[in-house]
Amino acid sequence: MSESKTSPVDLNTLRQDIDSIDTQIHELLNRRARCAQQVAEVKLAEFTAAQQFESSGDSNSSQQLLFYRPEREAQVLERVKAANNGPLADDTVAFIFREIMSACLALEKPMEVAYLGPGGTFTQAAALKHFGHAVISLPQASIDGVFAKVESGQCHYGVVPVENSTEGMVSHTLDAFINSPLKICGEVELRIRLHLLVSSQTSGKEIKRICAHQQALAQSRRWLDANFPGIERAAVSSNGEAARMAAEEEGVAAIAGDLAESQYGLQRLAGNIEDQPDNTTRFLIIGRENVSPSGRDKTSLVVSARNRPGALFKLLEPFQKADVMLTRIDTRPSRSETWTYVFFIEFEGHREDPKIIDILNTIEQHSIMFKVLGSYPKAAL
Numbered sequence: 001m002s003e004s005k006t007s008p009v010d011l012n013t014l015r016q017d018i019d020s021i022d023t024q025i026h027e028l029l030n031r032r033a034r035c036a037q038q039v040a041e042v043k044l045a046e047f048t049a050a051q052q053f054e055s056s057g058d059s060n061s062s063q064q065l066l067f068y069r070p071e072r073e074a075q076v077l078e079r080v081k082a083a084n085n086g087p088l089a090d091d092t093v094a095f096i097f098r099e100i101m102s103a104c105l106a107l108e109k110p111m112e113v114a115y116l117g118p119g120g121t122f123t124q125a126a127a128l129k130h131f132g133h134a135v136i137s138l139p140q141a142s143i144d145g146v147f148a149k150v151e152s153g154q155c156h157y158g159v160v161p162v163e164n165s166t167e168g169m170v171s172h173t174l175d176a177f178i179n180s181p182l183k184i185c186g187e188v189e190l191r192i193r194l195h196l197l198v199s200s201q202t203s204g205k206e207i208k209r210i211c212a213h214q215q216a217l218a219q220s221r222r223w224l225d226a227n228f229p230g231i232e233r234a235a236v237s238s239n240g241e242a243a244r245m246a247a248e249e250e251g252v253a254a255i256a257g258d259l260a261e262s263q264y265g266l267q268r269l270a271g272n273i274e275d276q277p278d279n280t281t282r283f284l285i286i287g288r289e290n291v292s293p294s295g296r297d298k299t300s301l302v303v304s305a306r307n308r309p310g311a312l313f314k315l316l317e318p319f320q321k322a323d324v325m326l327t328r329i330d331t332r333p334s335r336s337e338t339w340t341y342v343f344f345i346e347f348e349g350h351r352e353d354p355k356i357i358d359i360l361n362t363i364e365q366h367s368i369m370f371k372v373l374g375s376y377p378k379a380a381l
């Protein structure tokens with residue numbers, strides 16, 4: 001005879017248990033929030049003391065930057081994942097703690113994050129995944145617009161797409177870095193799941209036109225050929241814009257993600273219609289401050305060498321000698337001189353690690369242009 005038959009657990013008792021656990025979680029959450037507030041007070045006191053010596057009058061904006069510590073947040077997320085014994089999945093607990101930290105930090109004043117808009121795009125989803133939902137996310141019309149908002153100090157951080165697993169690099173983002181003083185402060189990876197969405201007025205009726213960003217159309221082309229042959233497809237400026245059109249025009253369907261679906265109150269006719277099941281986009285967090293080491297970091301570098309035999313080899317050799325893992329390398333034509341190239345190199349480690357300092361010094365000697373774009377924690381979610 002099974003255990004549950006001899007001593008059936010009563011539903012009411014279970015619910016009382018849940019209520020009592022919730023009360024404890026609630027108390028602990030507020031205890032944690034008070035602790036985070038105290039950390040903020042300590043940081044502010046240290047900052048104010050340091051300023052008395054430097055006397056560089058500073059704004060509210062940089063006070064907010066003082067409270068937010070990307071490397072510490074990455075460590076918290078890694079720690080909860082490592083300590084997790086289930087039944088909740090590691091990623092699930094990390095997401096919950098992501099939101100807890102976001103809410104604690106927003107007690108001071110929510111951070112403002114610029115992203116490539118409009119609302120409902122995957123870049124907004126990436127911003128919320130990285131910072132949690134307590135930030136204020138502000139849509140910008142272009143990648144340059146995102147850089148400008150952060151450079152001017154109007155926003156604390158920015159989020160821009162940098163590469164897609166099926167479509168390759170977003171070259172505009174790489175080019176923007178070359179002339180910008182901003183630093184890479186983090187990275188986010190997002191599984192891109194595309195859905196066919198319609199408004200309630202279109203649901204059940206004929207679809208006359210399917211709108212989406214050209215990348216989303218390309219990423220679901222085979223599915224569309226099989227399921228909607230002969231229906232007009234229109235490329236629009238973003239998935240968010242496609243969702244807005246579907247919400248307003250009868251007979252229009254959009255291909256977009258979860259966030260656009262909920263923001264525009266659309267219905268899902270078909271889910272996960274992307275042709276590549278592991279379709280992923282990587283985004284970068286850009287900011288004005290360097291990030292301290294978290295222990296699990298990456299560094300991005302842009303460098304240009306004299307155009308002569310073995311130039312690229314000379315740039316890469318120090319990594320091999322020091323046994324440092326390269327995570328990506330890309331080439332872009334240099335804007336200043338025809339047929340010269342700049343290389344974007346990404347590798348594991350932080351610019352303050354002694355081994356990395358040596359590598360960077362060697363590379364700088366072999367290059368005509370050299371710029372560390374930033375060291376930042378590897379994506380933890």
Ligand SMILES: C=C(O[C@@H]1C=C(C(=O)O)C=C[C@H]1O)C(=O)O
Nearest residue numbers: 036039067068069072073101104
């Ligand atoms: C509490 C701190 O400050 C902020 C809040 C954090 C949190 O809630 O865990 C973590 C890092 C910071 O963004 C801290 O630096 O420890």
